Amino acid sequence: MSEKTLVLERRAVFSGSADVGSAAAWAAFGLLMELGAGGGAPGASALAAGMRSGSVWIYAGGAVGAMLHGFPGGFTGLGGLVIAFAGRFIPRAKNVRINCVVQAVVAAAAAFFPACAEYVNPSSLLSGIIASVTAGVFAACVMLLNDRVTLRGFEPAENGDCALAALTAGIVFMTLGRLDLPPCNIGRLLACFFLMRTTGRRGAACGAVTAAAVVFGLCASGGAGGMESGSVCLAAVVSSCMCRFGKITRAVGTLFFGCALLLTAGAEGDSWRVFAELAAAGAAYIVIPQRKTAAECGITENSAALMMRERLNFAAGALSGVNSGLEAAADTLERRYCESLPQVADKAADRACRGCPNNMVCWGQKYELFHREFDRLVKTLRTGGELSVQSLSPMAAAECVNRDGVIRAVRKAYEQYLSASGEQQRIRELRRVYSGQLSSLSGILTDMGAAAGRIRTGSRSVERRAEKVLSECGLKNPAAFVTITKGGRMRLEAYGTGELTTEREYLGELLIRALGRELDLPEVSTSGGRVRVTAVQRAAMSAEIGACQLCRGKNRVCGDCFDSFTDPTGALYVVLSDGMGSGSRARIDSAMACSMASRLIKGGISLPAALEMVNTSLMVKSSDESYATLDICRLDLNSGECVIYKAGAAASYIKCSDRLLRACMSSSPAGTGGRLTVPAQKFRVSPGDMIIMATDGAALDEEWLSRELSRDERRTPQELSEYLARTARTAENGREDDISIIAVCVGR
Numbered sequence: 001m002s003e004k005t006l007v008l009e010r011r012a013v014f015s016g017s018a019d020v021g022s023a024a025a026w027a028a029f030g031l032l033m034e035l036g037a038g039g040g041a042p043g044a045s046a047l048a049a050g051m052r053s054g055s056v057w058i059y060a061g062g063a064v065g066a067m068l069h070g071f072p073g074g075f076t077g078l079g080g081l082v083i084a085f086a087g088r089f090i091p092r093a094k095n096v097r098i099n100c101v102v103q104a105v106v107a108a109a110a111a112f113f114p115a116c117a118e119y120v121n122p123s124s125l126l127s128g129i130i131a132s133v134t135a136g137v138f139a140a141c142v143m144l145l146n147d148r149v150t151l152r153g154f155e156p157a158e159n160g161d162c163a164l165a166a167l168t169a170g171i172v173f174m175t176l177g178r179l180d181l182p183p184c185n186i187g188r189l190l191a192c193f194f195l196m197r198t199t200g201r202r203g204a205a206c207g208a209v210t211a212a213a214v215v216f217g218l219c220a221s222g223g224a225g226g227m228e229s230g231s232v233c234l235a236a237v238v239s240s241c242m243c244r245f246g247k248i249t250r251a252v253g254t255l256f257f258g259c260a261l262l263l264t265a266g267a268e269g270d271s272w273r274v275f276a277e278l279a280a281a282g283a284a285y286i287v288i289p290q291r292k293t294a295a296e297c298g299i300t301e302n303s304a305a306l307m308m309r310e311r312l313n314f315a316a317g318a319l320s321g322v323n324s325g326l327e328a329a330a331d332t333l334e335r336r337y338c339e340s341l342p343q344v345a346d347k348a349a350d351r352a353c354r355g356c357p358n359n360m361v362c363w364g365q366k367y368e369l370f371h372r373e374f375d376r377l378v379k380t381l382r383t384g385g386e387l388s389v390q391s392l393s394p395m396a397a398a399e400c401v402n403r404d405g406v407i408r409a410v411r412k413a414y415e416q417y418l419s420a421s422g423e424q425q426r427i428r429e430l431r432r433v434y435s436g437q438l439s440s441l442s443g444i445l446t447d448m449g450a451a452a453g454r455i456r457t458g459s460r461s462v463e464r465r466a467e468k469v470l471s472e473c474g475l476k477n478p479a480a481f482v483t484i485t486k487g488g489r490m491r492l493e494a495y496g497t498g499e500l501t502t503e504r505e506y507l508g509e510l511l512i513r514a515l516g517r518e519l520d521l522p523e524v525s526t527s528g529g530r531v532r533v534t535a536v537q538r539a540a541m542s543a544e545i546g547a548c549q550l551c552r553g554k555n556r557v558c559g560d561c562f563d564s565f566t567d568p569t570g571a572l573y574v575v576l577s578d579g580m581g582s583g584s585r586a587r588i589d590s591a592m593a594c595s596m597a598s599r600l601i602k603g604g605i606s607l608p609a610a611l612e613m614v615n616t617s618l619m620v621k622s623s624d625e626s627y628a629t630l631d632i633c634r635l636d637l638n639s640g641e642c643v644i645y646k647a648g649a650a651a652s653y654i655k656c657s658d659r660l661l662r663a664c665m666s667s668s669p670a671g672t673g674g675r676l677t678v679p680a681q682k683f684r685v686s687p688g689d690m691i692i693m694a695t696d697g698a699a700l701d702e703e704w705l706s707r708e709l710s711r712d713e714r715r716t717p718q719e720l721s722e723y724l725a726r727t728a729r730t731a732e733n734g735r736e737d738d739i740s741i742i743a744v745c746v747g748r
Helices: 003-014 020-035 044-051 055-069 074-087 096-118 122-152 159-176 186-202 204-221 226-245 247-265 271-288 301-337 341-353 359-365 367-380 394-399 402-451 461-471 503-517 583-602 605-619 700-709 717-727
Strands: 475-484 492-499 523-527 531-534 540-551 561-566 574-581 628-635 641-647 651-657 657-663 680-684 688-696 739-747
Touching: 003 247, 020 044, 020 055, 020 159, 020 605, 044 055, 044 074, 044 096, 044 122, 055 074, 074 096, 096 122, 122 159, 159 186, 186 204, 186 226, 186 271, 204 226, 204 402, 226 247, 226 271, 226 700, 247 271, 341 359, 341 367, 341 402, 359 367, 359 657, 367 394, 367 402, 461 475, 461 492, 461 503, 492 503, 503 531, 540 717, 561 583, 561 739, 574 583, 574 688, 574 739, 583 605, 583 628, 605 628, 628 688, 628 739, 641 651, 651 680, 651 700, 657 680, 657 700, 688 700, 688 717, 717 739
Parallel strands: none
Antiparallel strands: 475 492, 492 531, 523 531, 540 739, 561 574, 574 628, 628 641, 641 680, 651 657, 651 688, 688 739
């Protein structure tokens, strides 16, 4: 058994479970549908053919309703239920529309064949055909609507969901409207209750559209009365303006509006029954509880996002304060306690002349002579000269009785100065790296805080459906978060433990059905035992990437490294890094730079902060010189904005229509010391354009490249990158360095 079959079986078991309340509701619904069947209105068999969950109870209720019709009339309903039940053994296809067509045929057969004995004339046969067609359409609508609601919930903004719901409601009440009993009309009563709940949950606009379909169904039933049905449905919709005053007020308002509409229309015959129906529907609306939304419970997700933003910004400010305090303390200590060259001269003089018998004479009567002499000796060492007794000036040599001691003292003081300066320089470099890391971390927290404040969350029901899919695909304890970008695109971000048991392609199919949006292929990453799954709504454009790498000489390892991925906003990133030199050592540097940049950007960290982290990490990686270039292309496939970032990287080329644009900016590679400044250049691309990224081992002539990219010959990005790399290998520079070519083709 395949993993897809296992997942589908788990989904069927999960969706087939129902509590006692829902079982009773489905049984009652099947009973009412079967009691109102006939005259072109579908029965419980059509409802059972279109439903998956709860269908057993629909069969039970429908069977009871068929027996209440008596015999031999009840055999028609029972025969339809048997045909519908047999249709459940037909294998299900993967395509929902195919399943809808199959079940529509089953429902049509269940409505047509059991009633063959009643087709005694052409008009009855035509009525049977119409009833079977109506039953088939109803079953298809129920199955398609059930599939959408089960997987991703009902979306009022989707025209398809609204149309299916309206058509289904119209056919349902065409059946229920036939239940015209002496106390009341069941269809009108349920229509009033249903519209009161719908308008309370979805608003007056959605309720008005539903009311139009319900009124049409009640009128088509032939037993509900057009004036009475219109008054009841309109009263339920108009009373939605009183929702804020509570359920009791709204129920009374529905009764008042219904009576006013009936009196205005001049209805007399069934007015008392309509009053009873309005009162009963209002009482049911008051008594039957309704699940509250998050807003009604006082839960506001935006406030949580704003609180998180403020916390992150506060933490970023604290780190900035620590960094500023560290720099201030270091500057103060260096000014006060770091030795200068005059202090070195004074220290040497104190050491050499303290025990000398001529100390008072030399430093009392001839202070200027010996002060200048010690300064001169220190400067001689500073400029790289050598010291000996002959280095003393004639006047100082004539007066000094401890010439060897003076030279030794100056040398020792200067050696201590050099040692302290080297240690101070090392500490200063470590402090700069640490300060850079603090600054980067502060920037990361600030960026995360800004992103948290801009979050627009999706509905919790959508997140639950995504969690259900991930749980069935092997992820343990999944937590899904759905956000909406500024442009209205949906983004899913989910976390969990364990391991996914399905392929990414099939997981993407399940998430598309669950969320109701076309999504790109999900990105799955792991960190610290946690699994993260991200998926972004499909953009207006696509991109195909081809890459080719050639090693220098007989090397088996290429010193270049590249990666491609999508960031949390859905933008495509292509990262290319070239390590210093070639071979394994260069590969280590480039792989570290490329992987760090990719992981940080994937984690939602801004590009400047990520590059600074890469820069400082390369500096402290080893005692040897270690640096790598970074060539980063960020492509927004929704707007077409392309940004090229370069840190010591070679030129890139963008083929836009009939023009070849060149991106070449002067900058230092990562790891060379100092704060990393990465220049950027922006372009605008459209479907059919091409982006070429290369390392400095590939010398590409612009005119030749423009001609190659303008050829009518159709080549895939992979074929193009291989052709460009092989051509670059023949150049003089290409034989002396590793070569990497990446081709990105923008499509629709």
